[in-house]
Amino acid sequence: MRIVTLTEESRQNLLDNLLKRSPQNYGEYEGRVAAIVENVRTRGDEAVFAYTKQFDGAEVTAENIRVTEEEIAQAYREVDGQLLAVIRKALVNIRAYHEKQKRYSWFDSRPDGTMLGQKISALARVGVYVPGGKAAYPSSVLMNIVPAKVAGVGEIIMTTPCNAEGKVNPTTLVAAKEAGADAVYKVGGAQAIAALAFGTASIPKVDKIVGPGNIYVALAKKAVYGFVNIDSIAGPSEILVLADESANPRYVAADLLSQAEHDEMASAILITTSRALAEKVSQEVEQFVAKLSRKEIIQKSLDNFGYILVADDLEAAIAAANEIASEHLEIMTENPFEVMTKIRNAGAIFIGPYSSEPLGDYFAGPNHVLPTNGTARFFSPLSVDDFIKKSSIVYYSREALEEIHEDIETFAKAEQLTAHANSIHVRFEEE
Numbered sequence: 167m168r169i170v171t172l173t174e175e176s177r178q179n180l181l182d183n184l185l186k187r188s189p190q191n192y193g194e195y196e197g198r199v200a201a202i203v204e205n206v207r208t209r210g211d212e213a214v215f216a217y218t219k220q221f222d223g224a225e226v227t228a229e230n231i232r233v234t235e236e237e238i239a240q241a242y243r244e245v246d247g248q249l250l251a252v253i254r255k256a257l258v259n260i261r262a263y264h265e266k267q268k269r270y271s272w273f274d275s276r277p278d279g280t281m282l283g284q285k286i287s288a289l290a291r292v293g294v295y296v297p298g299g300k301a302a303y304p305s306s307v308l309m310n311i312v313p314a315k316v317a318g319v320g321e322i323i324m325t326t327p328c329n330a331e332g333k334v335n336p337t338t339l340v341a342a343k344e345a346g347a348d349a350v351y352k353v354g355g356a357q358a359i360a361a362l363a364f365g366t367a368s369i370p371k372v373d374k375i376v377g378p379g380n381i382y383v384a385l386a387k388k389a390v391y392g393f394v395n396i397d398s399i400a401g402p403s404e405i406l407v408l409a410d411e412s413a414n415p416r417y418v419a420a421d422l423l424s425q426a427e428h429d430e431m432a433s434a435i436l437i438t439t440s441r442a443l444a445e446k447v448s449q450e451v452e453q454f455v456a457k458l459s460r461k462e463i464i465q466k467s468l469d470n471f472g473y474i475l476v477a478d479d480l481e482a483a484i485a486a487a488n489e490i491a492s493e494h495l496e497i498m499t500e501n502p503f504e505v506m507t508k509i510r511n512a513g514a515i516f517i518g519p520y521s522s523e524p525l526g527d528y529f530a531g532p533n534h535v536l537p538t539n540g541t542a543r544f545f546s547p548l549s550v551d552d553f554i555k556k557s558s559i560v561y562y563s564r565e566a567l568e569e570i571h572e573d574i575e576t577f578a579k580a581e582q583l584t585a586h587a588n589s590i591h592v593r594f595e596e597e
């Protein structure tokens with residue numbers, strides 16, 4: 167990996183380079199995606215079936231687009247029992263963590279009879295997109311469905327691509343059943359997003375779409391935002407390790423590569439105060455890459471967006487980490503909790519040598535659907551909050567309103583909104 171001294175210039179060059187990964191940069195795909203979305207909106211199933219044939223080579227029809235109970239039963243027969251046990255163990259942790267995020271309605275009453283409050287309602291129907299092109303991600307099924315179930319969403323509609331034979335990855339199906347999806351449809355890409363957003367004869371229209379996917383999925387979610395809500399426009403995976411001389415170079419190297427293997431556009435960055443550690447990590451990376459199954463993807467990712475930055479001190483390293491705002495941040499320093507208190511921008515923060523990023527991908531409980539491309543400055547991990555809505559509750563007694571009715575009328579008249587003023591005045595006009 168390239169080793170660079172952290173300076174104002176090298177940090178800015180890195181930030182500029184990382185921005186090239188943002189789905190917002192893919193203007194040339196926008197037109198293609200817009201056409202797919204519009205076709206599905208106007209032609210419904212007919213367009214969904216045509217695109218599925220064109221991009222996935224599958225003969226999908228109204229009769230077979232929805233996964234049947236028999237297909238799910240067959241999936242259980244194909245999935246290794248040990249993996250099923252692991253999925254069930256992971257679900258226990260993921261559910262337990264997300265239960266802590268539950269929100270409750272509250273109401274506040276005052277002696278004058280006023281009552282104000284906030285009413286929590288779960289979304290009625292949510293669409294969950296699960297990627298299925300290059301690889302299958304049953305863990306993403308769990309991460310997208312569990313917070314929706316904990317929130318109390320009425321109906322969860324999942325879509326995921328099928329192969330040319332019309333078969334969905336069995337582990338994806340088993341994970342969907344275990345997590346509690348109500349229906350699974352065999353469609354992927356932009357056409358799946360459009361079908362969920364507008365509804366077709368076969369696929370129900372949803373209120374919100376969540377879940378990661380490739381550039382077509384990401385841009386389609388952006389295109390339908392407003393007709394439905396979306397969780398985010400997820401970009402390629404990324405990891406940033408903050409380490410000093412106390413860190414184990416093999417652990418650091420292995421963790422960097424765990425995210426580099428996701429995608430040629432993934433980013434793996436080490437920021438360290440120790441040049442000796444930088445050299446050792448680079449050597450360990452080289453040795454690991456030679457042995458790893460996805461070495462081609464990893465090498466492209468490292469060539470494009472892999473960095474080892476050597477900082478003068480920990481403060482400079484932390485400042486750079488806050489600017490990069492990585493999806494995943496690992497802290498492997500002498501006092502990791504002290505460093506954590508200074509981190510403002512990161513999707514998920516892994517503390518210490520045994521909190522390796524894949525622990526979060528699969529098992530610890532926190533959600534692995536995280537903000538990417540620097541959006542951790544303003545976005546948060548997928549959570550129960552993404553699946554609820556809030557309504558404000560207002561109750562005033564006559565006495566309470568009488569007390570302040572002139573103030574409201576004064577305010578309304580100041581905005582020349584006399585009907586607003588009248589709507590208050592009318593209740594006290596006999597005065």
Ligand SMILES: NC(=O)c1ccc[n+]([C@@H]2O[C@H](COP(=O)([O-])OP(=O)(O)OC[C@H]3O[C@@H](n4cnc5c(N)ncnc54)[C@H](O)[C@@H]3O)[C@@H](O)[C@H]2O)c1
Nearest residue numbers: 221297298299300301303327354355378379380382429535
């Ligand atoms: N952030 C996360 O939590 C997370 C988790 C898992 C995966 N991911 C990311 O999700 C992405 C998955 O991408 P993927 O491609 O494997 O699966 P995908 O399901 O996102 O996309 C596959 C679909 O793309 C459509 N498609 C393919 N070529 C097309 C074309 N030329 N024009 C229009 N549509 C086309 C097809 O209909 C196909 O079904 C990867 O980038 C991976 O890194 C992210």
Ligand SMILES: N[C@H](CO)Cc1c[nH]c[nH+]1
Nearest residue numbers: 303305306403404527534
């Ligand atoms: N780390 C990915 C998000 O960037 C999520 C994932 C799914 N499976 C393995 N990893």
Ligand SMILES: [Zn+2]
Nearest residue numbers: 403424425527
């Ligand atoms: Zn991962």
